[in-house]
Amino acid sequence: MAIDYGAPPLLDIAGLHLSIPTSGGDLRVLRGVDYQLWQGETLAVVGESGSGKSVSSLALMGLHPRRASVSAERMTFDGQNILGLSRPALRKLRGNQMAMIFQDPMTSLNPVLTIGEQLVETYSAHGKGSRAQATERAIYLLERVGIRNARERLGQYPHQLSGGLRQRVVIAIALMCNPKLIIADEPTTALDVTVQALILSLLKELQEEFGMALILISHDIGVVSSIADRVAIMYAGTIVESGGADEVIHEPLHPYTRGLVDCVPRLRPGRERKPLVTIPGIVPSLLGPSRGCLFRNRCPKALDTCAMTDPAVQRTASGRVFRCIHSEAVLHAAHTRPADPAPVAAGGRA
């Protein structure tokens, strides 16, 4: 399905802040997150632990911790303002218009309910139809996600299924109410690689069939580059770079993106056993307000001024967005150094 970027976005978030009060002060987990998502599009949110990639999605579903305070300039879903929506109103949206797939199907499924009950529950809770209709849809979706003997499976408990099958059940539950948006938080991290590839292909296929928008939260650049249309790279509560997946991953502008892409070992033949590129230092503390770029202490391109002013949000001609004191030209020149290993054609790929 072609994505219509001329249409209003399905999801529009601007200036999202979230902080959690702690005994040591406010933990500012999100420090101004902006993104938009269109119908039928896949956006990957990439970052390391503590970057805020999961929290930003939880916040838009109203699933963040209750003591956290959330503010935003704009937060709309399908034209409706969802900021400050009451909990019952949010409950009407969740599972219905937007659904979530979590990392570990062992913990996201209820162990004492049959999978049939868990599938039907979502449908009935949103008043979509009778129990019989719900059961029919459950069987259809289980078959659609590649589970054979779906009718018999309805009476089984999660522990009777393998990890891959459980994650397919979770996907089927997410699809029960035909949502407009699915948020998948590391949906394949707990799975084996052969199963991971199956689940991702399945998600992609279902997305095209049902025309949903998909937010994929992941730390795995390989997964992201195989499935995403656009990518947003998060660091310390902000999106430091976003744009088309191929451009961001293969021609990164922000020094953090560059480091993240370079430090992943590759499955290329003829390796030279060189040390891997690393990002020195550790993630900064998110306590309290900050000034300047939060990546500056680990950044190979940092200047003295990086500590003084917040990096400006810049937009390139091709619609990429990045937060850095340096211009696109400077970053581009810095990254295309001759020492870069030439990409090897994917030889030996069976």
Place this chain on the structure above:
Amino acid sequence: MSGILEVQELRVQFKVGGSLLAKPRTLHAINGVSLSVARGEVLSIVGESGCGKSTLARTMLGIETPTYGRVLLEGRPIGDYRRADLAAKIQPIFQDPYSSLNPRKTVHDLIAMPLLVRGGMARREISRLVTDTMELVGLPRRMMHSYPSAMSGGQRQRVAIARAIVTRPEVIICDEPTSALDVSVQAQILNLLDDLRRQLNLTYIFISHDLSVVNHISDRVAVIYLGRIVEIGPVEDVLHNPRHPYTRRLRASTLEPERGVRLPKPVFQGGFPDPTNPPAGCHYHPRCSEAMPVCQTAAPGALRVGHSTVACHMFTGLADDDEDLNPESAQIAAGQET
């Protein structure tokens, strides 16, 4: 020449599910594995969850007892070593530094533990060795009296590595040492492991499910499916010219951040088989796209193909003639006759 670590026709079985009315079933975690690791080499063991790779690691460490076959360290069965002597020669690094370190002990005490187990060392000597080792793994001295809860995942894994090398062992068994870490930290830990191997002339058995990491760190790779080795050989062959259909499938399922890499076509098929009731013949045949009638009845022997050894009927008759010259193929073959 025999290797520093030899695994010979190893079988490890567990009894599971026994009750008053039900007879316990036998789980064949390791079902005839033979391999040899040379001093200073990095051998990776790859496979999916439940294939037996962690049981193999635990047996090499002497934690599990072989049902049949044996593990030799420097020519001696590991069962013949005293516990303290074994601990001085072979040490583990586990996946999750959050659960493998006792939260109530300081960094100093955690790293000193293997030395205390071995005994016969003065306190001052122990402290000196702990400080030296902390420096080797890049932990600042001021962390000596910290607790694991005050440390990041990368620092904790450095503590686990320091603890593993403090007795200056010969062999380290690394069981998924970076899979719980962020990618930028993973790069630091992989570089550290590579440096230490060179400095201390260590031998690694590296267990992983991540082929890109395996490609980076190892000399040779063994691919395990349901307790049997299906392919073993140099990295260049096993990962870049895979022969066994299972290895090829693993390779194709690995998603690389390269331009034009797309998801493989989804193939719905039976999941991982039940290890208490493995399929007859070749264990992989129910999932194999190349399966022939013979695969359902006879377990394939090990065949020498190029520099690798492959257990697959596809190569019968096509294999190199010098298979008898390869001790490993003879070992695998012997291991698979019941």
